[in-house]
Amino acid sequence: MYIRFVNYLDSLNHYRKSKISNRNFLIILAVIVGVLAGLAAAVLKSLTHHIEEFLQSDWQWKYKYYLYLLFPLIGIMLTVMYVKYFIRKSKFETGLTPLLYAISKKSSRVEPHNIYSQIITAAITVGFGGSTGLEAPIVTSGSAIGSNLGRFLGLSYREITMLVACGAAAGIAGAFNSPIAGIVFAIEILLPEFTIPVFIPLLLSAATAAVVARLFYTQQLFFLVTEGWQxxxxxxxxxxxxxxxxxxxxxxxxxxxxxxxxxxxxxxxxxxxxxxxxxxxxxxxxxxxxxxxxxxxxxxxxxxxxxxxxxxxxxxxxxxxxxxxxxxxxxxxxxxxxxxxxxxxxxxxxxxxxxxxxxxxxxxxxxxxxxxxxxxxxxxxxxxxxxxxxxxxxxxxxxxxxxxxxxxxxxxxxxxxxxxxxxxxxxxxxxxxxxxxxxxxxxxxxxxxxxxxxxxxxVLNQMKLRYLVEKDYVKLNLNDKLSERMSDILQSKRNICAVVDETDDFKGLIYVEELFKEMMNNPHKNELTAHHLVQPAPNTINENEDLKLVLEKMEQDNVWLLPVLDEVNRYKGFVSKTAIFNKYRALLMRQNDYMS
Known part of the structure; x- marks a missing residue:
């Protein structure tokens, strides 16, 4: 059933691409995000104010004022319990830092539960007296709407990031009835690179959210009476x-x-x-x-x-x-x-x-x-x-x-x-x-x-090392006889081999040029094992390492490729400058074609 659904969605996307350009399609999606984020802002504000009104006015008990000391504690406790019991498989984070991290390192993937969990927990926290604001939660909620809509439709990283920014702009516009501020906020805080084409989706998303939120709240937040400045x-x-x-x-x-x-x-x-x-x-x-x-x-x-x-x-x-x-x-x-x-x-x-x-x-x-x-x-x-x-x-x-x-x-x-x-x-x-x-x-x-x-x-922060690891290098065991592995080494067409022990623990490298010299000149070549020729690697890379640090290590050691290991020193493959630069170039080309 799932495979049929995915295939149907894929065919729908192909049909859409043949009829609607990316630019126009993103504009349509920006309006949808604006509507949903505007509704989310209205729900959050309404829920919070209803909780405040109930605690301060509607609920009558002669001793209730003694509980004002405990209301913030109750609100925070309910929030923590909600996170513990209702968000079990995913991590719940607050503020804008996790959103920036999602854009930077998680391909703009914002967990779906943020669409509603941010609203529920923020309303409880602030409604019970928590001394914070509702804006960061509604920005995260709006961004989650944009992120998951983009992922559902199979859009690219840049397009999903655009919808994340549209959701954030719509959240601010809906919360404050301030569409211009929403657009500026998205550009200043979230978008790593502003180009003119992104302005139209942001504009429509923010304006739509402001209209939707205004259907529920028509009052201006503050009223300023002034004759100007002197x-x-x-x-x-x-x-x-x-x-x-x-x-x-x-x-x-x-x-x-x-x-x-x-x-x-x-x-x-x-x-x-x-x-x-x-x-x-x-x-x-x-x-x-x-x-x-x-x-x-x-x-x-x-x-x-x-x-x-x-x-x-x-x-x-x-x-x-x-x-x-x-x-x-x-x-x-x-x-x-x-x-x-x-x-x-x-x-x-x-x-x-x-x-x-x-x-x-x-x-x-x-x-x-x-x-x-x-x-x-x-x-x-x-x-x-x-x-x-x-x-x-x-x-x-x-x-x-x-x-x-x-x-x-x-x-x-x-x-x-x-x-x-x-x-x-x-x-x-x-x-x-x-x-x-x-x-x-x-x-x-x-x-x-x-x-x-x-x-x-x-650009480097948008790239993930695990997708650049090349695994077609010959892997030798310390006890392998080199004469028995020559066929594999010759067929690989690589000039380097990785050496591991029985537990796949990385031990070093063997350079094919030196191996050939040894096999030609050593009278005991049939008895040679990988242990005899293995050399320590100039450096190693952890599979979770930042690509900028990887390039710095390569420059420092004057090498073109380095072995990649996991957290417990097991060999995973090699990463080369060529692979990094090719991916870098591809990302730059995608950015140039963005929304064309």
Whole structure:
């Protein structure tokens, strides 16, 4: 039955190729991905908000407020249990790093369960108070839709990657009702190489998702009331950008520290308890940390400058400006801790929304302090918006995404110049200290990141060593008599042989030229075994090794080919520069023909 289905699908693909060009077919698929990703975004937002509404308003119990300390713990526990019992055969990962790895090293293969598991776990985590955002899960869900649709139709790596990017763009467009930001995000973060033909599928996918999501949510995320920006405020935007740039460096480093601390906790439920209780305590002291935190930013944009402190146990001190400022500053730093604790403990979400919240609060504090000091009178709302753009730009290393996303979700296109200034400066400050973003550093350290600047590395990362191993070399046992194996050696037309022992453990090489000399001149040639002529290899290659490192080894040892071994030193074959360069050339030709 399966074979018949595959054959039918194959014949359908042949028919499609004869009637529709790749370019037009990808456009059709991009629209389909946009519809599905838009629905996924609507489901995630609706499910999360229903959980929040039930816990905060619908469910009535006189002691329920004592459970607010435990709600985040319950949400993370449910997430971990769902992953353990419902995703057994596949690995479940959060954030955008696994998606980048899939593009770089897994031929853009995103596990199918991510289509729904990201939605379920993110809704539970954030709905119960996890201090993360919904954007990374919906990007992964949308990308999984694109990846699996492309694989189902038997598309090439480049075409599947295109649909992965369409899914990501559609996810952002659907989550924020911001199609332009979705397109820019996909280009900045996911696509290793941008060409004009990919713009049309991205555009249609993002626009379709925004339309579909808008059928369910018509409200704008933030409302900005402003008359524009003033020339005399530009210096303050620059100062704000510098402040957020420095904070983004702190957040990036804190990310690695907190991840390291939770990594040391081996038992998953211990992580849940530690992270959940810590998060519950923080939410109790700083209510702004509950969930995504957008409600606080909305209140600040409306001019309610006491929103951060009003719902806390310190609300009776809201008439003291210094305490309001101090409380908001502490909230910013606690937001970073709460976000990282949620993710480290096993919750699902991303740093997208937390970046916006932290940047918005810093922008508020900066303008509020300047206004109180009497040095100048700044439009607080403008600086909140600029702070969000700067924070997102610097933490994610995506300045264009920060600019267009904030302009779209606030309607603040009139602030484009301040957004550009703050985003560019904060990004430059972070980039001067952190070459890679929090999403890409782990991959870059392992040499698994697609590079915009290094095209050679980008192409090599798309190649897998196991497909380049040549296995038609003669394999000799140490005890084999060479005279008895001469026929095999002559027929192979190779100038080198591999030598192994009885367990297939690699022992070295025999060069055919030296073997012939020995067979001609040695009077005891009939008694010669491989053990007599074997030589150590100049170097060896592990079958999982990165191809860039393989070429470096070949250059270092001045050789054209090297033996490939598995993890336990068993011989697998040889890899040559010729095979690598031929595959490299083929990939470049595929890229040139891409979407033609």
């Amino acid at each position: 020339m005399n405020a530009l210096v303050y935007y620059v100062l704000l950008a510098g402040l957020i740039g420095l904070f983004s460096i702190y957040f990036t480093k804190a990310n690695y520290v907190v991840k390291g601390l939770f990594y040391k906790i081996k038992h998953p439920y211990t992580k849940v308890i530690v992270g959940g209780l810590l998060l519950g305590a923080l939410v109790f002291l700083f209510p702004t940390l509950y969930g995504e935190g957008y409600i606080t930013i909305k209140s600040l944009l409306r001019g309610d400058y006491l929103a951060v402190i009003n719902n806390s146990i310190f609300s009776e001190y809201n008439n003291i400006p210094a305490l309001v400022i101090l409380f908001t500053v502490v909230t910013v730093f606690m937001k970073s801790v709460a976000t990282l604790a949620t993710l480290g403990a096993g919750g699902n979400g991303g740093t997208f929304a937390p970046s916006l919240i932290m940047g918005g609060l810093i922008g508020f504090i900066f303008a509020y302090v300047v206004n109180l000091s009497g040095i100048a009178h700044l439009n607080v709302s403008n600086f909140i918006v600029a702070g969000m753009a700067a924070s997102l730009s610097s933490i994610m290393h995506a300045p264009l995404t920060g600019i267009f996303l904030i302009a779209e979700i606030t309607g603040g296109y009139i602030l484009m110049v301040p957004l550009m200034i703050t985003s560019a400066i904060s990004y430059a400050i972070n980039r001067s200290s952190q070459k890679h973003s929090i999403y890409t550093k782990a991959l870059a350290d392992k040499g698994e990141l697609l590079s915009y600047e290094d095209k050679d590395t980008t």
